Amino acid sequence: MRYFLLIFLLLAVAVVSIAGFRGSISRKPPIEVFPDMDRQQKLRPQEPNAFLPGGISSQPFVTGTVPRSAARLVKGELVASYSDSPLRDSPTFTGRVAGTTNMVDTIPVPVTEKLMARGRERYAISCLPCHGAQGDGNGITKKLGMAVVATLHDKRIVMMPDGELFHVIANGRNLMGGYGQNITPQDRWAIIAYVRALQLSKLGRATDVPAEFQRALGK
């Protein structure tokens, strides 16, 4: 009996010292104890796939197409689109006056409070790290090695047509990369609306404020 207990204890100690405790760091993939149907012959996004060009399962957009999920006009609001729809050539998707290469001057979707709020949120995600909360180009990356970041209060950018801003967001410019893959057209307009508001915040005068709010400014 003594031997049995001894062996039992040794075994327990051996198991614990080999297998360790829960939550300890391991570099090896988890063991699947009963791997019944854990891994099936199905396609997952972003996994290598020998069949597709370059072995990449998540293929980039074909140029000139709009993904089905991007947007469709339902009761005056953009919801999702089809690449063969006439919408594809509308200013909403191209930032250009239909049928020409001219940039549209103003935002072609209705600017509502909702769009503004969306724009503020999206600006904080995609632009703020570089251009800063105020749009003055003093984002956190400026302190950590980004030498050139444009201030959005530059006169040239204030005067830019909205369609051109749309292009800067989608395709980037000079040292700035494009965000076309990440930001849907609707969100681009939302961001532009918010950028315009930021610019106004520096350009506005006290007299631009409606009379009933002027008192709050302490004037």
Added chain:
Amino acid sequence: MSDVFPKWTNKLPGKVLIGALLLGAGVTAGLTYYFTPKYTRVGYQPIQPVAFSHTIHAGQLGLDCRYCHNGVEKSWYSNVPSANTCMNCHNQVLKDDPKLALVRESAQSGKPIPWVQIHKTPDYVYFNHSVHVNRGVSCVHCHGPVNKMDEVRHAKSLSMTFCLDCHRNPAPNLRPPDQVYNLDWVPPQNFAKTQGAKFVHDWKVNASQNCSACHR
């Protein structure tokens, strides 16, 4: 009768019983401790091809998760960003650093960086990110404090119990939608009781426990 069985055999049944009980208890304890995802998965931290750090990018730089994982609120799948996303900054920051050689190469050639996937539910489980993050379930619940991890590790078990524990009573785990991506958010006192229950009611939250919700 002569001694067919020597005297010591009198105690044998007792000893065998105790031994069997001990063995049984030991094996059961070992199996429950070691053969569940709490042991097999938690702590999995593969070596990634690029020494990318969430502490620097999500913590110190304060980048929103959606800057990189931009599919998370739109689809079931939370994508890992392409090298172009990295190059937005790294075309100026650490421009020639050898640590980023693979990123530059990938952005040039379009060949993806071979990141090792850490969290991976079995293929018979249907999971959806957008349904959770748009209903106030934060990344921390399922991934732990990623913004403090130099290398991402598997922090939660993601077993069926784990999912169901929340689905049975989601209220204490919900937060305002604008705090979902703020992993450091701590709920104010009594938040779970008052606000959580209100969210469940207002948003008509229905965290299904039907087998067919997750096994479709």
